[in-house]
Amino acid sequence: MNATPQEEREYLEEIKEKLTLAIRRIDDAVRRYSNELREKKQYIHEHQSGMDEADMVSAEQSINRMAYTGEGAVARKRRLLKLGQSPYFGRIDFATPGKAANPVYIGVYSFLDETQRQNLIYDWRAPISSLFYDFELGEASYPTPSGTVKGTIELKRQYKIRDGRLEYLLDSDVNIHDDVLQQELAKSSDDKMKNIVATIQRDQNAVIRNETAPVMIIQGVAGSGKTSIALHRIAFLLYRYRDTLAAKDVLIISPNKVFADYISNVLPELGEEHIPELGMDEVAADLLDNRYTFQTFFEQVSALLERHDAAFIERIRFKSSFEFLSQLNQYLLHVENNYFSVADLRVGRTVVPGAFIQQKFKAYHRVPLLKRFGQVANDVRAYVRDKADRKLTGGEKAAIGEGIPRMFRYGNVLEFYRDFYRWLGRPELLKLDQHRLHLEYADVFPLIYLRLRLEGLTAYDHVKHLLVDEMQDYTPVQYAVLSRLFPCRKTILGDVSQTVNPYSASSAEAIERVFPQADVVKLYRSYRSTLEITAFAQRISPNPHIIPLERHGQEPAVLRYPSPEAELEAVRALVTAFPGSGSQSLGVICKTLRQAERAYEVLQGPGVALLTEESTTFKDGVIITTAHLAKGLEFDAVIVPFASTRTYKTEVDRSMLYVACTRAMHQLTLTYSGELTTFLGD
Numbered sequence: 050m051n052a053t054p055q056e057e058r059e060y061l062e063e064i065k066e067k068l069t070l071a072i073r074r075i076d077d078a079v080r081r082y083s084n085e086l087r088e089k090k091q092y093i094h095e096h097q098s099g100m101d102e103a104d105m106v107s108a109e110q111s112i113n114r115m116a117y118t119g120e121g122a123v124a125r126k127r128r129l130l131k132l133g134q135s136p137y138f139g140r141i142d143f144a145t146p147g148k149a150a151n152p153v154y155i156g157v158y159s160f161l162d163e164t165q166r167q168n169l170i171y172d173w174r175a176p177i178s179s180l181f182y183d184f185e186l187g188e189a190s191y192p193t194p195s196g197t198v199k200g201t202i203e204l205k206r207q208y209k210i211r212d213g214r215l216e217y218l219l220d221s222d223v224n225i226h227d228d229v230l231q232q233e234l235a236k237s238s239d240d241k242m243k244n245i246v247a248t249i250q251r252d253q254n255a256v257i258r259n260e261t262a263p264v265m266i267i268q269g270v271a272g273s274g275k276t277s278i279a280l281h282r283i284a285f286l287l288y289r290y291r292d293t294l295a296a297k298d299v300l301i302i303s304p305n306k307v308f309a310d311y312i313s314n315v316l317p318e319l320g321e322e323h324i325p326e327l328g329m330d331e332v333a334a335d336l337l338d339n340r341y342t343f344q345t346f347f348e349q350v351s352a353l354l355e356r357h358d359a360a361f362i363e364r365i366r367f368k369s370s371f372e373f374l375s376q377l378n379q380y381l382l383h384v385e386n387n388y389f390s391v392a393d394l395r396v397g398r399t400v401v402p403g404a405f406i407q408q409k410f411k412a413y414h415r416v417p418l419l420k421r422f423g424q425v426a427n428d429v430r431a432y433v434r435d436k437a438d439r440k441l442t443g444g445e446k447a448a449i450g451e452g453i454p455r456m457f458r459y460g461n462v463l464e465f466y467r468d469f470y471r472w473l474g475r476p477e478l479l480k481l482d483q484h485r486l487h488l489e490y491a492d493v494f495p496l497i498y499l500r501l502r503l504e505g506l507t508a509y510d511h512v513k514h515l516l517v518d519e520m521q522d523y524t525p526v527q528y529a530v531l532s533r534l535f536p537c538r539k540t541i542l543g544d545v546s547q548t549v550n551p552y553s554a555s556s557a558e559a560i561e562r563v564f565p566q567a568d569v570v571k572l573y574r575s576y577r578s579t580l581e582i583t584a585f586a587q588r589i590s591p592n593p594h595i596i597p598l599e600r601h602g603q604e605p606a607v608l609r610y611p612s613p614e615a616e617l618e619a620v621r622a623l624v625t626a627f628p629g630s631g632s633q634s635l636g637v638i639c640k641t642l643r644q645a646e647r648a649y650e651v652l653q654g655p656g657v658a659l660l661t662e663e664s665t666t667f668k669d670g671v672i673i674t675t676a677h678l679a680k681g682l683e684f685d686a687v688i689v690p691f692a693s694t695r696t697y698k699t700e701v702d703r704s705m706l707y708v709a710c711t712r713a714m715h716q717l718t719l720t721y722s723g724e725l726t727t728f729l730g731d
């Protein structure tokens with residue numbers, strides 16, 4: 050069936066027609082729902098006085114049901130309209146023993162012909178669709194909830210259908226997708242992140258469809274598709290567990306708002322709703338009940354880039370170590386064993402023995418320390434009631450409630466935190482602005498961790514899947530907090546070479562220590578950049594395992610100018626010439642915000658935007674920003690100005706330069722005046 054291109058074209062027309070009919074049916078249904086809804090509302094309005102409570106509840110329920118069905122129909126129509134543009138991208142003819150092969154067309158969503166009760170297009174996430182990603186021609190199998198289905202793939206075909214027109218089709222008998230993949234990667238990036246369903250690779254598919262890992266850690270080189278895969282994984286899980294997992298049950302912890310905006314298209318493109326997203330700083334503010342102000346991660350990194358402060362670095366380094374986390378845990382044990390100084394408690398004529406209070410306090414060992422007092426006080430009240438054989442007065446009850454916590458050394462988490470450094474013998478490691486209660490970033494999560502252990506927090510119990518991007522930027526204490534706060538399944542991804550703060554970087558191995566039950570996947574194939582750009586970035590931060598995709602482009606250019614003024618003038622000429630270059634996006638990526646602002650002064654003009662920590666949306670055209678903020682983004686062309694030894698000299702600088710260069714897909718230019726940074730080798 051549908052063997053020749055002509056037959057395929059005819060079949061496509063047939064499918065489009067069926068889609069149009071299905072859309073028309075939905076339109077009719079929606080019209081019917083809305084009429085019924087209007088009538089029902091009218092009826093209620095008119096008969097309100099004669100209705101009792103039960104009638105009202107049932108009327109309301111039926112209205113809600115109708116509205117819900119109507120919303121579902123509208124969403125279905127949106128999906129069908131999208132399918133009309135590009136109904137499918139793949140096909141496999143799969144024969145099972147004793148049954149001839151039937152074509153299975155695979156698209157972004159499924160399409161069921163209701164009249165024939167037949168699946169005309171399979172969703173890319175359906176069990177059978179994994180054949181397309183995992184196998185070539187020949188023997189193949191796919192898992193289903195009721196067991197593995199074995200058979201033979203007799204044909205495997207890829208399509209490019211745009212605006213309802215078949216641009217090409219390709220029978221693949223050798224390596225999956227290579228030609229199509231090359232074409233996709235050679236395209237220019239005009240906007241936000243896109244879905245990659247048509248060209249998902251085998252190793253990526255395994256990550257996307259993994260259903261067993263309680264924690265999945267993806268460590269992948271720059272441009273290996275980590276973020277794309279993580280989002281497709283969420284889409285897969287939403288499909289697979291659609292009865293129990295909804296978009297609102299998932300949470301993405303993202304590094305900043307621009308990144309969140311940059312990735313916000315992918316799930317809606319895959320027919321899913323927008324996923325809630327929070328920055329780590331927002332989580333922190335929330336968990337501290339907005340009682341403290343604190344330095345943000347961005348400010349911490351900026352401070353590191355602006356000046357070298359050995360004591361500041363020492364504080365960050367120490368608080369990012371496993372040693373630190375284990376010291377915090379030991380301190381908590383010490384608190385538990387030593388800070389509750391029990392004494393006999395006299396209530397009226399009854400004396401409650403200290404040993405009784407101590408024993409009760411220990412018995413509640415599962416309850417966070419500072420939350421035990423209420424329970425212990427209740428036990429003490431019961432004890433007194435029994436002994437005195439009478440009811441307690443309000444005053445006595447209150448005295449017990451106040452007396453128990455007083456036996457504990459401190460009542461406030463910050464006091465414990467301060468005491469921790471004294472206990473450690475290193476009080477100098479805590480720099481706290483007493484007056485404004487302003488914390489250094491390195492103290493934010495340790496303090497939250499103590500709060501979690503001492504008081505308990507249940508802020509995010511509703512989350513059923515957590516996605517953490519840029520994992521390398523979080524410390525063991527942060528992971529310990531996440532682990533306790535989010536007992537749900539997690540997908541955690543990042544690249545240790547792209548850290549913006551090497552004093553607090555975490556590798557997959559480090560994170561695995563916090564989540565020993567995790568599945569760790571490493572991805573070495575890089576899709577974003579040309580071979581030339583990848584080879585260039587390797588000079589800054591070598592990774593012998595990286596596998597660049599065979600895609601060629603211009604050699605990166607390194608241009609020297611006699612002065613910073615002449616350099617910026619040259620960058621301006623490059624930016625001005627950009628609109629005619631055929632590329633869509635250009636990133637001018639600096640080390641610090643100050644440099645970015647300086648460049649913006651010279652380069653500003655129509656279509657040129659400065660991206661700062663406060664920015665909330667990703668813009669296309671020319672973007673001037675810092676390496677820190679550009680993390681996770683990509684551009685057709687990248688210019689890295691000020692690539693001199695003066696700018697790039699420390700280890701933090703090296704990471705920044707690496708991040709900046711790996712943002713480029715097709716073209717990379719570095720400019721400098723003075724001496725070239727030594728990070729490029731010779």
Ligand SMILES: Nc1ncnc2c1ncn2[C@@H]1O[C@H](COP(=O)(O)OP(=O)(O)OP(=O)(O)O)[C@@H](O)[C@H]1O
Pocket residue numbers: 230233234243245248249250253269270271272273274275276277278544547576577680681682683711
């Ligand atoms: N299988 C694929 N098919 C087509 N494009 C792909 C595929 N995998 C990755 N890409 C593309 O490669 C680029 C990089 O992907 P992505 O941003 O997800 O990688 P990353 O590993 O998160 O990168 P980084 O860590 O450098 O920010 C994107 O343009 C993405 O669309």
